[in-house]
Amino acid sequence: MIDPSWYTQLTLEDDAYDVTEEVTFEGDYIFQLMGQQVVMQVEFIQAIDNEEEIEHLTAPSIEQQQIWEHYIEHSEYIQQHVLQIVFEHYQKIEERYRQAWQIDPQDPATIQERDQSIPYITQPEQLKAYITLQGFLIKETSAEATYYLNFHCTWDTEHGLGVKVVDHQPVHVSTFYTAYDID
Numbered sequence: 001m002i003d004p005s006w007y008t009q010l011t012l013e014d015d016a017y018d019v020t021e022e023v024t025f026e027g028d029y030i031f032q033l034m035g036q037q038v039v040m041q042v043e044f045i046q047a048i049d050n051e052e053e054i055e056h057l058t059a060p061s062i063e064q065q066q067i068w069e070h071y072i073e074h075s076e077y078i079q080q081h082v083l084q085i086v087f088e089h090y091q092k093i094e095e096r097y098r099q100a101w102q103i104d105p106q107d108p109a110t111i112q113e114r115d116q117s118i119p120y121i122t123q124p125e126q127l128k129a130y131i132t133l134q135g136f137l138i139k140e141t142s143a144e145a146t147y148y149l150n151f152h153c154t155w156d157t158e159h160g161l162g163v164k165v166v167d168h169q170p171v172h173v174s175t176f177y178t179a180y181d182i183d
Helices: 052-057 062-073 075-100 108-117 124-129 178-182
Strands: 009-015 022-033 038-049 132-139 146-153 159-168 170-173
Touching: 022 075, 038 062, 038 159, 062 075, 062 132, 062 146, 075 170, 108 159
Parallel strands: 038 132
Antiparallel strands: 009 022, 022 038, 132 146, 146 159, 159 170
């Protein structure tokens, strides 16, 4: 169970209101996941109608809190499904990334470096060594519980990895930012 005071310790980022008409509660959350300590940046995004509403915001919405708490309570189970969908995605993109890697035939270290960054993976569990959960983002709630998990991954350190989750089931994998573009 999450200590309710954690929500009040989040930072309210309202500087972007003029441009996006959204505000964000954000902060770091530390927990154990799959045997590792994870420090994850958490963002709760809320749409507001006017700037005066900002003064009355003290925490994410109740719906956002419930979705977040469900994720934390069931994160081990959810992450198993996330690993499976990321594995399926990786199987589709691996060869393309390997071909794009610049190999110097005179330097065998470049092949080894490529193989460490874009490994041959045959089981979803192997991905744990190559991805790191970094973020959780939940926009204003809808009929479905929708949120995004953001990962650092060794094969695309610039764009990362994003997973869209609906009703606690991963439904789409892409790079860190483009996963949000499918709404």
